[in-house]
Amino acid sequence: MRRGVLMVFVFLVSPVSLVYAQAIPVEVRVILASREPGGRQDPTIHSLVRELQRDFAYTNYRLLETHRGQVSPEQPWRTAIAGGRQLSVALMRAAGGRVEVRITTAGVNTLVGLQRGGRPILLGGPPHESGVLIIAISAH
Amino acid sequence: MMGHRRYRRALDAYVDGELSDAELTRVQAHLAGCGTCSRELQHLEELRGLLRQAHEESAAEAAPALWPGVRARIARGRPPRSFMAWIRGIWEASWERPRLSLAGALVTAFLVLSTGYWMWEAPVVTPPVHTVAVEPGEEGVDVQAIDPEEGVSAMVLTTSGEGLKVIWVVAQGQL
Numbered sequence: 001m002r003r004g005v006l007m008v009f010v011f012l013v014s015p016v017s018l019v020y021a022q023a024i025p026v027e028v029r030v031i032l033a034s035r036e037p038g039g040r041q042d043p044t045i046h047s048l049v050r051e052l053q054r055d056f057a058y059t060n061y062r063l064l065e066t067h068r069g070q071v072s073p074e075q076p077w078r079t080a081i082a083g084g085r086q087l088s089v090a091l092m093r094a095a096g097g098r099v100e101v102r103i104t105t106a107g108v109n110t111l112v113g114l115q116r117g118g119r120p121i122l123l124g125g126p127p128h129e130s131g132v133l134i135i136a137i138s139a140h
Numbered sequence: 141m142m143g144h145r146r147y148r149r150a151l152d153a154y155v156d157g158e159l160s161d162a163e164l165t166r167v168q169a170h171l172a173g174c175g176t177c178s179r180e181l182q183h184l185e186e187l188r189g190l191l192r193q194a195h196e197e198s199a200a201e202a203a204p205a206l207w208p209g210v211r212a213r214i215a216r217g218r219p220p221r222s223f224m225a226w227i228r229g230i231w232e233a234s235w236e237r238p239r240l241s242l243a244g245a246l247v248t249a250f251l252v253l254s255t256g257y258w259m260w261e262a263p264v265v266t267p268p269v270h271t272v273a274v275e276p277g278e279e280g281v282d283v284q285a286i287d288p289e290e291g292v293s294a295m296v297l298t299t300s301g302e303g304l305k306v307i308w309v310v311a312q313g314q315l
Contacts, residue, residue, distance in 0.1 A: 054301045085315075100284070106315040107292035110307055111285040121281045122306040126315040134306075 023070040025140040030065040033058035034131025114139040281305040
């Protein structure tokens with residue numbers, strides 16, 4: 001019993017526990033925007049598509065992929081997305097409900113601040129098939 | 141059938157070669173049988189010959205006197221035309237060639253109208269959504285830095301509805 005309490009105490013105060021405590025779940029949704037005739041629309045991106053349709057001339061938005069991972073100060077998260085592209089998310093800072101992440105993909109390295117559980121940052125423009133990719137990255 | 145008096149009047153036109161073929165035939169037929177008109181015709185032709193000779197002699201006498209002045213004017217060159225004379229020349233020429241003038245007016249109108257239309261409808265390069273200055277927000281997303289690779293351009297856009305931030309990348313080659 002004492003040993004168990006001690007292990008819990010050691011875990012809580014160790015750097016490993018701090019790392020796990022700061023591990024931030026991130027979600028990446030890869031959307032193909034094109035001018036092809038519209039097909040069935042994924043309900044999970046309905047609100048996002050409605051927003052994009054206000055300003056972009058694309059007529060069809062199709063969710064290609066969804067990736068989920070965790071980022072921490074020591075451990076960036078990498079994944080392969082459509083077209084064999086690499087996407088990397090590194091946690092730079094986490095304070096309160098906000099995180100600061102460095103995103104590297106499609107020829108761009110950018111530093112953005114995100115609200116956990118808030119709006120995603122969108123990264124668009126890479127050509128793919130008959131349209132372009134719009135990558136939505138959000139923190140949870 | 142022409143009367144004798146009318147044939148006398150037609151002789152002037154006959155001498156000047158102004159009669160039609162039918163009139164010429166009739167006058168010649170009359171002259172063949174009318175001595176009075178034949179003499180009148182001979183008198184008229186002699187008179188015309190004298191007048192022509194007098195005119196040529198006077199011109200020949202005048203030419204040596206006029207020629208040095210003409211030569212001097214050629215040597216000096218053409219006198220410069222005033223702007224108003226130039227405009228007047230164009231104006232007169234336009235009346236002499238109405239089709240050419242109309243075509244020129246149409247071409248000028250087309251150029252003026254097309255230039256005006258082009259200036260009015262000149263494409264203005266605007267991004268599809270608003271380019272924004274980045275401002276950090278409690279609920280929103282703030283883009284703090286963008287570092288595109290060589291040959292890649294990136295801009296930050298904000299959608300007009302919920303204000304989503306979009307980093308739009310463009311590259312000359314494959315991304």
